[in-house]
Amino acid sequence: MAFSATLSYTTFPSLPRFPQILRTKRVHFRLIRAAQSGESETPESKSEGSSKAQSASASPKPPKKPVYSLKKGQIVRVDKEKYLNSINYLSVGHPPYYKGLDYIYEDRGEVLDMRIFETGEYALIAWVGIPTAPAWLPTYMLIKSEKLDYERL
Numbered sequence: 261m262a263f264s265a266t267l268s269y270t271t272f273p274s275l276p277r278f279p280q281i282l283r284t285k286r287v288h289f290r291l292i293r294a295a296q297s298g299e300s301e302t303p304e305s306k307s308e309g310s311s312k313a314q315s316a317s318a319s320p321k322p323p324k325k326p327v328y329s330l331k332k333g334q335i336v337r338v339d340k341e342k343y344l345n346s347i348n349y350l351s352v353g354h355p356p357y358y359k360g361l362d363y364i365y366e367d368r369g370e371v372l373d374m375r376i377f378e379t380g381e382y383a384l385i386a387w388v389g390i391p392t393a394p395a396w397l398p399t400y401m402l403i404k405s406e407k408l409d410y411e412r413l
Contacts, residue, residue: 328374328399330383335405336371338364338385342401363390368405 330336343349343364354361364387372394373384383402386394 326376328376329381330371330374330399330402330404332371332373334371335368336383336385336402337366337368337405338397339401339403340365343397346398346401348397363387363392364395374399 364385367387367390369385369387371383372386375382375384375396379398381399382396383399384394384396385402
């Protein structure tokens with residue numbers, strides 16, 4: 261036994277006829293302009309505002325790109341004294357002279373990304389051959405390496 265339902269406008273006359281409504285009625289949107297308090301709507305102010313908007317839109321200045329102290333792909337190491345005296349080391353909660361982090365002082369790390377946060381310039385460092393997650397470190401505690409070949413300290 262098959263069931264089929266059909267709706268017709270003769271059965272339900274209260275149903276709107278969408279294609280006819282879309283064809284006959286047009287929607288108009290009004291333009292809204294933000295005004296400062298105390299600013300009045302006069303024809304002079306409208307023409308001044310439109311000329312200001314046209315001049316501002318004619319020459320938009322792109323935001324300046326930040327200049328970083330390190331480049332992506334550069335090889336770095338972490339300065340041990342600066343790191344041990346930083347808030348980054350204190351926030352981890354390791355005991356003094358913890359040996360588990362010696363790879364960041366001895367092995368090379370690669371800069372994956374650079375960002376400027378509210379607290380300064382940071383670099384995302386991943387250590388080569390060490391199965392650990394990359395870490396965001398301030399650039400003031402990083403030592404640049406000139407070459408890819410390195411000897412472990």
